[in-house]
Amino acid sequence: MTRQQIDVVDSLVADWRRENARLRPEAMQVVGRIIRLGRLYQDNVSALLRPYGLSYSDFDVLATLRRSGAPFELTPTDLQQSVLLTSGAMTACLRRLEEAQLITRRADAEDGRRSSARLSKRGQTLVEKLIDRRFALAAEAIAGLNQKQADELTALLRKLAR
Secondary structure, eight states: OOGGGOOHHHHHHHHHHHHOTTOOGGGHHHHHHHHHHHHHHHHHHHHHHGGGTOOHHHHHHHHHHHHTOTTOEEOHHHHHHHHTOOHHHHHHHHHHHHHTTSEEEEEOSSOTTOEEEEEOHHHHHHHHHHHHHHHHHHHHHTTTSOHHHHHHHHHHHHHHHO
């Protein structure tokens, strides 16, 4: 491998092979890259969102509400399952989004302990403004792959996720 082809994950694996021969670091060739790529993508999306005062999770909640279809309303529990935030983090996120007037929240008429979050017109406009750019960042992230490679990688990642 040329020096240009060696990345941080290759270095990590080589270091562990040198330092502890009993370890089997081969899986880090895959897992380390998945973690690194996830962070890089999240950092790119975060840079896109920063001028709008949004975090990655904030936008994920807004986009989840938008893709849920009209009336763009879900319970915090439904959002939690889709966005993968803890209950406390979801509560804080919804509070921020409500203060920014990007969502509205309302209590269930039959059970005041239950509530829902609804995308406001302002929130919907913001999602519509940013979603194409977010998808473009994803396309850029895999631009080095042809369609067959992208399909194969999708299948392999889906298999790993199960």
